[in-house]
Amino acid sequence: MTHTELGLLVLSGSSGRLETQRCEVLRSHGIAAEPVQWFGGPGQPATPRRIPLETFREPLDRLAGQARRIGVLGTSFGAEAALLLAIRDIRISAVVALSPTSVVWETSDMVDDRPVHDAKWTWHGEPLPGVPYVEQAGRDLADTCALHEASLAELNGQRDEVTIPVEKIDADVLVAAGGDDRVWPASRFCEEIVSRRSRHGQDTTYVFHPKAGHRVVLPGEVAPLPRADLPPGGTTAAEREHGEQVLDALLALAR
Numbered sequence: 001m002t003h004t005e006l007g008l009l010v011l012s013g014s015s016g017r018l019e020t021q022r023c024e025v026l027r028s029h030g031i032a033a034e035p036v037q038w039f040g041g042p043g044q045p046a047t048p049r050r051i052p053l054e055t056f057r058e059p060l061d062r063l064a065g066q067a068r069r070i071g072v073l074g075t076s077f078g079a080e081a082a083l084l085l086a087i088r089d090i091r092i093s094a095v096v097a098l099s100p101t102s103v104v105w106e107t108s109d110m111v112d113d114r115p116v117h118d119a120k121w122t123w124h125g126e127p128l129p130g131v132p133y134v135e136q137a138g139r140d141l142a143d144t145c146a147l148h149e150a151s152l153a154e155l156n157g158q159r160d161e162v163t164i165p166v167e168k169i170d171a172d173v174l175v176a177a178g179g180d181d182r183v184w185p186a187s188r189f190c191e192e193i194v195s196r197r198s199r200h201g202q203d204t205t206y207v208f209h210p211k212a213g214h215r216v217v218l219p220g221e222v223a224p225l226p227r228a229d230l231p232p233g234g235t236t237a238a239e240r241e242h243g244e245q246v247l248d249a250l251l252a253l254a255r
Contacts, residue, residue: 004030004031004032004066004067005030005031005067005068005069005255006031006032006067006068006070006253006254007031007032007033007034007063007064007066007067007069007070007071008026008034008063008070008072008073008094008096009033009036009059009063009070009071009072009082010023010026010033010034010035010073010074011036011038011072011073011074011075011078011079011081011082012035012074012075012078013074013075013076013077013078013079013099014048014076014108015224015227016037016038016039016048017037017224018037019075020035021221021222022035022218022221023035025218025220025221025247026073029247029251031254032066032067033073034059034062034063036055036056036059038051038055038056038078047107048077048107048108048109048120049107049109049116049118049119049120050107050118050119050120050121050122050127051081051120051122052121052122052123052125053084053085053088053121053122053123054124056072056081056085056089057089060091060092064091069093069094070092070093071086071093071094071095071096071171071172072085072086072092072094072095072096073095073096073098073250074096074097074098074100075098075216076098076099076100076101076183076184076214077105077120079097079098079099079100079101079175080100080101080104080105080121080164081121082095082097082100083097083100083164083166083169083193084104084121084123084128084164086169086171086173087164087165087166087168088123090170092169092171093171093172094171094172094173094174094253094254095169095171095172095173095174096174096176096246096250096253097173097174097175097176098175098176098216098246099176099177099178099181099183099186099215099216100175100177100186100189100190100193101164101184101186101189102163102164102188102189102190103131103152103159103162103163103164103189104120104129104130104162104163105120105130105133105162106118106119106120106130106131106132106133107119107120107130108120108133113136113137114135114137115135117132129162130162131155132151132154133147133151134147134151143182143183143231143233144182144183144184145181145182145183145184145233148183148184148185149185163196164193165196166193166196167196167197167199167200169197169202172205172253173193173197173202173204173205174204174205174207174249174250174253175190175193175194175204175205175207176190176206176207176216176242176245176246176249177190177206177207177208177212178208178210178211178212178213178214178216178233178238178239178242179208179209179210179211179212180210180211180212180233181212181213181214181232181233181234182213182231183213183230183232183233184214186214187208190206190208191206205249205252205253207242207246207249209238209239209242209245211235211237211238212234212235212239212241212242213232213234213235213238214230214232214233215232215239216239216242216243217239217240217243218243218246218247219240219243219247221243223239
């Protein structure tokens with residue numbers, strides 16, 4: 001069997017879609033890429049709630065048969081999964097975290113317009129502690145970025161339990177964020193990831209575009225329609241420029 005140098009699992013964020021188009025773009029550049037649906041499918045949780053990180057083991061096994069090195073590319077919630085998975089699976093040698101978080105979050109599920117307060121992820125059946133979402137009623141929140149900021153503020157700096165220990169990732173790590181992300185403060189999260197790894201003597205590639213929003217659109221991709229509940233911020237031109245920068249950095253990592 002012919003092996004490529006790098007194979008990537010490709011994970012979407014809260015949209016839950018299969019990133020087939022993104023995988024086609026990556027394959028055109030010689031990267032083995034497999035899209036993975038991690039919720040909403042047969043036998044899976046309907047929403048991003050109590051998702052077993054073991055969900056990704058089987059597709060990683062398949063990918064290991066196609067490439068000399070394997071990794072994970074995730075966006076938003078998918079980037080959260082990528083970082084958490086790389087801590088737990090030593091086979092992963094590359095992580096591409098687009099618009100990531102530096103902390104674990106609880107599920108974003110709501111019941112009667114109130115946060116559920118349950119885990120988004122589990123590992124061997126144990127829920128991972130996450131940042132609880134604050135009640136939105138009575139708060140003047142401009143967008144979901146403000147919601148995430150308000151939720152972090154409620155921790156009063158007590159973040160040790162929910163911070164992702166990215167220094168435990170023994171892999172090449174690429175993070176990317178836009179300065180106008182209106183979903184959550186991804187640029188701040190990227191800076192925290194870079195800083196934490198740097199304190200442990202680890203390098204991290206950070207691709208930042210000041211005018212880009214939450215979405216990263218790689219060259220050759222058609223941008224998905226924006227969601228009314230999650231305005232991503234940024235401009236079309238900026239997200240395209242950012243996507244070109246991310247692809248260049250990704251291909252450098254794949255060599």
